[in-house]
Amino acid sequence: MNTLGEKFSFTSFGESHGKAIGGVLDGVPAGVRIDMDRIREALDKRAGRVAPSLEDGCAYSLELKGKGISPRALREGDEVEWLSGVMDGVTLGTPIAFIIRNKDARPEDYEWLKYSYRIGHADRTYQEKYGIRDHRGGGRASARETASRVVAGTVAQQLLAEKGIEIRAKLMQVGEEKNPERFDEYIAAIQRDGDSIGGIVECVITGLPVGVGEPIFDKLQSHLAFAMMSINGCKGFEYGSGFEGVGLKGSEMYLSENHTLISGGIAGGISDGTPVVFRCVFKPTASNRKTLETMFQGSKVSEFQSFKAGRHDACIAVRAVAVVEAMAALVVRNLM
């Protein structure tokens, strides 16, 4: 249930405000020196400590820090402790277990959540499914869990890079804004207003050989969609012509000069050797100052003053960029 992949499998564990989050990565070949810098960078990107760089086609500046991203994310170092599978920095071929201890655990901040369900969160469904939940910051449902995915996915990216396969995601749209040069100011305004906004992340996989993915069920797009839809806040997945392609006629689509844009690099569930292109849409986070309604566990509705100012992400799609890359890498490595 908490494991993704069969041959290259990642098991995730940990609650947002428990002792630690972490994971077990199984199927990494022996003899690989792990690039710890690359992992740190990816974690910083996920945490909003660095902005996606300009060369990624994402223009918003480092000023963004402290504007659209929660202080907790900025403060935490996300130090990875490697427990097994690595000796002197080199993989052993055995399962790699790692943990990131939760430093900023302030459970008292979440005391009120014991008796309340936040709208747009998984509080109620968890409580009804399990009859118990770790109410502190969403517990297992918190997006903090994605830090473990980023560690594992970055190891996968490193393995793929050795074969010439690169995975690059970028923020493509924020709200209705499609011009990257205006993302920074757009998000800052939303942030000032105590509100939140959705976004679209596009991901391109280059260097993938022909033949990745299986016909029928285990299609490449099926596995990518599965992984992306599992990211917190993701409401949709499309590849190639996607939803906008509904209006295309066959005569236009297949005679098009820009066939790859339309096919998305996949035919019959199998990579066709051209770049694979897909997009995910992320909803605005529910943890914003304007979301005031909630329900007590006894089903009665109440109002409350949700969070200290700024303690929320104005646009979770910004930080999702690193997670999309990580998940894509886990999927592709598992299918190869």
Add this chain to the structure above:
Amino acid sequence: MNTLGEKFSFTSFGESHGKAIGGVLDGVPAGVRIDMDRIREALDKRAGRVAPSLEDGCAYSLELKGKGISPRALREGDEVEWLSGVMDGVTLGTPIAFIIRNKDARPEDYEWLKYSYRIGHADRTYQEKYGIRDHRGGGRASARETASRVVAGTVAQQLLAEKGIEIRAKLMQVGEEKNPERFDEYIAAIQRDGDSIGGIVECVITGLPVGVGEPIFDKLQSHLAFAMMSINGCKGFEYGSGFEGVGLKGSEMYLSENHTLISGGIAGGISDGTPVVFRCVFKPTASNRKTLETMFQGSKVSEFQSFKAGRHDACIAVRAVAVVEAMAALVVRNLM
């Protein structure tokens, strides 16, 4: 690779123009009388032999037959032979194997495909992945395989219906046309023109209790997306507010009176007790009279007169409605 689901699993086999297509359905409880009429209806809907009914909100008339749907589909009866797992019409709790023999197999129609790759089809990726392929009508990649899915999925639907869970899909958009009353004429025009067009199918699952789906990877939306993206021609999946929701602000989204439309009936990967709503987009089929280009296996490009008139679907989304329902049923039953 050709199996979907763990506890309730469906294994699919068969080439489009081989002896038979079929499947093995494992995990069906013992003692259930299989509703053969329901299966026949679903197969007819998939084959385009009957139009989705008006009560489904799909307005296009039976006139559609012979217009937007290929003659082969209309001619074939899709007779299901039950090989195991059923005694006197009642399930035994053992694996249910069934086959549908291929009647309209005219391999000679496809002789030219031995040496050609059709654009927009999986011909080339199959050939490069396997070094061999059944070229007859796409072989394993043909949408004919979805008939097996419909048989299995309809058994799943029957099991779900016993628990009050109903799955209904409908055609929501054809090209740019969103008014169901104009679908018929729209598709007929495309058909007359020898062209093809995309469409969007919406599916609603009602009666689902709280708690279906697992946090983290095995989210309900992840499994639904996986299954839908595996349907031939599907280019995107979304639930709740989906891609259009990118422009919504958090303050609008969570204060909305129509919360279910936005949440899509899922929170944190787990069904929340309200109807689950998702949509899939289907591209226009590549098998239309206007798609004239192809490539010889030696990579040279050539022109050919593709199909006899009418032997193609003007809008595969029409027939996908039955497949979407079937796949959703397989997913939901497996997760329960």
Add this chain to the structure above:
Amino acid sequence: MNTLGEKFSFTSFGESHGKAIGGVLDGVPAGVRIDMDRIREALDKRAGRVAPSLEDGCAYSLELKGKGISPRALREGDEVEWLSGVMDGVTLGTPIAFIIRNKDARPEDYEWLKYSYRIGHADRTYQEKYGIRDHRGGGRASARETASRVVAGTVAQQLLAEKGIEIRAKLMQVGEEKNPERFDEYIAAIQRDGDSIGGIVECVITGLPVGVGEPIFDKLQSHLAFAMMSINGCKGFEYGSGFEGVGLKGSEMYLSENHTLISGGIAGGISDGTPVVFRCVFKPTASNRKTLETMFQGSKVSEFQSFKAGRHDACIAVRAVAVVEAMAALVVRNLM
């Protein structure tokens, strides 16, 4: 539940007296010409239509036919019909589905079983687990199901043979008799007496490279044991020094000149490049003339005249030889 293996997977279906038994074999590479003769031979060996040959080290003669083996097995041809995955005798890389129709289905012979549980059979556990069962000849629990395994396993053996890996099993012990030259007469005497007897089958895998099997859970011996214990009537599995080695001291074991006999060709769960040797013990079949007691479904004990003379196997271990080889091949191919 009815599937074995992940990368090379075999799904089995069918009841003993239903329409057909069969299977789906997934993961066979494309472009392999299937050796139909080899499959026929293996099926004949399993059915007791031919005795294991002298070169196998099994001395009992063809006279055995009609003595220790049930008439039904002798009469049936076990004709395999290939439904998919094969074109012109060559594999396509797609799932291979095959069936063997049940010819000698005489359900009326089993009418009395509707109301009785046979001792030593799965009649009662099936009835209590499922609340229904196909009572005809054991239904799904019948050893007839192993014919499907033999078809699939022989395809696997063929694939392994291409890499120089050979799997040979032989009857090693019948009752207390360990001299193959006396097996024939021993079994004939048991048969005349209307009784049944146990046996031990030994299997040797040669040509296996170093490295097959995974540390910890997915050890080579774990997978072999899993597969062998799933064969009808198998009560035990051992490799290398096995149970008799309990009395060995470490000083004797590891200084032994015959280290392979003791290690069984596996170290730490991984093949070590020497022949892999394992053994399985099979109990006497419960379907013998001397087993007269049974229980009515209401739990009352009664006597009945069980079977027509000869309609039982005196020593199921004889026919198990082909099944052991098949299962070993499925396991090894899946792990490679």
Add this chain to the structure above:
Amino acid sequence: MNTLGEKFSFTSFGESHGKAIGGVLDGVPAGVRIDMDRIREALDKRAGRVAPSLEDGCAYSLELKGKGISPRALREGDEVEWLSGVMDGVTLGTPIAFIIRNKDARPEDYEWLKYSYRIGHADRTYQEKYGIRDHRGGGRASARETASRVVAGTVAQQLLAEKGIEIRAKLMQVGEEKNPERFDEYIAAIQRDGDSIGGIVECVITGLPVGVGEPIFDKLQSHLAFAMMSINGCKGFEYGSGFEGVGLKGSEMYLSENHTLISGGIAGGISDGTPVVFRCVFKPTASNRKTLETMFQGSKVSEFQSFKAGRHDACIAVRAVAVVEAMAALVVRNLM
């Protein structure tokens, strides 16, 4: 590869002399208070810190401590740190991650192993499979890994006990000695002699309802055999009449008054409601003073003075008792 079970799954990680060993247990229901004392007891039993009690039918006294069991095992406390899935001692329904830090890690003791393969160990197969290995004390192949299995298995045992299912294993035979009252002195003599000896562990599962296990491949005995064969040093598995039953005739077996002893509590792969009885044989450990030969990595044979006196187990079957119980519990819980 390092995961056992699907619905109730256990993932193991950690090298013998790395930072920590540990595991992730997924599928534990929410709201269960974990019995930490029970886990400590089981770990002590596995480590040889307490002898199996007299009521277990195992007569060897506490004097055994320091005789047949390695000092490292006695010294280590095996302190379990719970990282996730548990809040205030109660399970959350989320994955439970735990670690046991390696305290007695003295890698310098194993420096010589960098260049040598020990006979009877997995040193060579690991090296050839992975091209690298953690040579320190066997690394991943060390029996220390079974401590993680005992933690996970004891949680499973607790869950089973709530349903009235008890799993009890005991030492049944040491070398040729079958009288428990003489085990103590027998093992002590072997230990004094610097040698090692094999043993047989018997396990009985009581309270199991009818219906656990699946027909065909996923038989109860298949899963038990798989799990037992994965325990270090296990060379064979049998249930019910086992290997000794080879000489039984059908007429004796099924008329026997002690039917359960013969059936082992399983019919057709499914538990029949009577106690399930199985046995495993363990070889003598290769790490004894008399095992002097090894091979340098360059394949040349050499002699070396293996271990400091006493730093080995005279009979690993003693400590395997706790592991057999743990593995049986993991298997049964997963199948229910």
